[in-house]
Amino acid sequence: KECGGSEEAAKIRLHARTSFWTLSKVDPWVNLLRGSAQAFSAIMGGVDSIDVLPFDAAVRMPDEFSRRIARNCPLILLGECNLDKVVDPAGGSWYLENLTDETSRKIWEFFQSIEKEGGIVKALKAGAIQKKVNATAAKRYELADQRRQSIVGVNQYVNLAEKKLEAPEGSCCSAHKGHGCCKNADIQLPEVEMSVDSACKAAGEGFSTCLINKALVAGVDCKCGEPLEMEALPKRRLAERFESLLAKADAWVEEKGSRPMVFFANMGPLRQHKARADFSRDFLRAGGLDVVYPSGFQTPEDAARAAAESGCAVCVICSTDDTYPEIVPAFCKALKEIRPDMMVALAGYPADHVEAFKEAGVDIFIHVKANCYNTVEAIQNKIGL
Structure with a gap:
């Protein structure tokens, strides 16, 4: 309309495709849920047609089963949820209409900024579009690395026994x-x-x-003149960074016949160490690492001796903030006398004692605000993956 088109020209036929970006190779069955949620959202948003990617599209050429499930997904939403029987399923929802209005205005501003740069081709040649897309991708990777963006089965709730899809x-x-x-x-x-x-x-x-x-x-017989020289935009997936960590662990299993292990120095009774030990175990599994999870030790010296004798290259002290000032220095001192090369991680981040614990011998901290990707990669490197 703004460019002078008629009312007919301003109409749009909207086709949607579920996102390759959200697919994971690891625990690919979760892709069924992702595709279903995206298809539901698209239909609620008023698309005319939709293409649901098969759940195994990131792994292999989709087989008959995955293609059939992908085809049936929107059919079930239509046939059983009756989403096609309502003209505007989201109509009247203030929060959706408000978000739609806000998004539309931002999109229009972005479109106008491209036009000011001389149009899409000039913007691409100048790298302006690529710069914005790459910045957005980097931010989303950062959120995933910190597990503020959850990827079920990849950076959280990893099932190390998951059977992988075969790619013929x-x-x-x-x-x-x-x-x-x-x-x-x-x-x-x-x-x-x-x-x-x-x-x-x-x-x-x-x-x-x-x-x-x-x-x-x-x-294609191109008659558009000189070829365009511009930075390519790669096809990305959010899960691929963690998948690289898991792939290294799988290669270790293939070579050694066992999974790389981390020793947990669980201190005191179950109620004292369980919460942080369970969190740390899930944290480490994002890198394909499994753990030795003993019952609680009564003294730091006993825990240090067991850690040194475990054969693991890394150990994690699991207890509570109020007990750490007594436990950490004694544990690190006893461990360094036996295994000075062993990496020591601490479950939690007691801010008032961090520097003192580093001086005592703690190398790394596992906590909810930690960068999971960087932390697990450092631990993998110590193990030798």
């Missing part, structure tokens, strides 16, 4: 080559003049998405 040789997912999971994006295609019609035929004959895309791009 030659299987191809929806990622581009170089992304790390597309195994045949460089395969030689048949000599064929690719068009939309032939692409549809190729899909019926079992071509994967990336091969069809490659063929269509290769078959």
